[in-house]
């Protein structure tokens with residue numbers, strides 16, 4: 001529809017488009033923002049507003065917007081061979097090359113890739129494949145998954161069941177059977193009295209307690225996000241994942257790291273399993289794998305799991321039309337090339353990441369901020385009514401939303417979950433853009449505090 005005006009688009013949107021994770025009636029009244037263009041860390045809307053995207057779309061645009069190489073590679077692959085499947089003893093070159101590349105990049109012996117279209121589908125795949133892995137070894141009762149309350153693992157039936165979002169469980173009869181949740185490591189919410197080491201052990205022991213309650217012979221796997229993103233960027237104590245790994249090994253429970261947000265550089269290394277120094281048996285990938293330019297997810301299995309599936313599993317009764325789509329694979333390879341050749345992750349780890357951390361921590365001085373937490377290029381500000389008390393505003397979510405809207409009006413995209421402001425910029429953010437981000441965030445905090453009648457800084 002060339003030349004269609006914004007008001008008409010908004011009207012058509014309200015009439016015909018159901019938005020994910022939205023109250024669509026309320027949204028129709030407010031009107032949607034229509035994004036038209038992106039370049040580096042900025043996007044522009046149909047009204048011509050320039051916005052600094054401190055959320056990288058939805059935690060995914062790691063190499064930034066407007067990288068023409070990705071479009072060129074996609075167009076080239078479409079010209080050559082737009083589609084072929086990996087069923088019927090077939091595959092395509094980009095798909096094979098991407099499998100090998102992921103085997104090289106992911107840590108330890110995660111050497112085997114299964115492709116999906118999204119993170120949710122990847123976690124559905126894991127639920128089925130891991131149960132199958134145990135069943136074909138004569139242990140069908142090793143069926144139960146353990147995950148965390150408030151975790152996010154996607155929006156499909158298995159993904160939302162593995163996740164621990166109560167609002168999602170309320171819709172559609174979830175969780176499905178065989179999924180059990182434990183409390184997450186949430187330092188701010190748990191009072192913060194223990195030292196980090198002790199809290200890490202206490203939080204990890206929740207897994208051991210649950211395994212013992214269910215009986216280790218009945219537990220297939222534990223799944224978790226290394227840093228819990230959607231709920232509010234909960235960064236676990238340094239020793240948490242090592243402890244989780246020790247417990248999983250002790251009871252022969254598979255360890256699944258959902259790296260949909262953390263993978264491809266978000267925590268300052270290629271994968272958070274490196275940042276926290278643990279060895280997952282299975283890893284979920286999506287988002288940063290293509291920097292969001294095209295949909296793609298993947299599951300990485302280690303040698304042990306892949307070998308059992310290959311030698312005892314029989315035919316894998318699972319797959320998607322677009323598993324290993326050649327265009328998506330070609331884009332992923334080019335995205336990885338950019339990340340590698342331009343040393344984007346090294347720059348985050350050694351230069352822009354520490355700079356961002358310093359500026360983000362300084363926002364913790366604001367009277368409205370109870371905690372400023374950050375790891376690599378992912379962080380949160382926990383907004384509180386009274387410092388230093390660790391308490392929440394009544395009517396959780398209202399203040400976060402207010403702050404988000406003030407930020408947006410000054411040209412900055414931040415996400416709010418409850419009353420935490422979430423940060424996840426493109427990994428290519430420059431120091432000058434970090435300054436802009438910090439300054440605009442501070443201003444949004446000030447405007448929020450003023451609106452609430454609280455002291456401003």
Ligand code: PMP
Pocket residue numbers: 117118119120121123152153154155225229230258259260261286287297
């Ligand atoms: N796992 C995690 C940790 C996620 O953050 C997400 C998406 N935000 C998913 C899985 C689901 O991915 P998708 O939206 O691509 O299905």
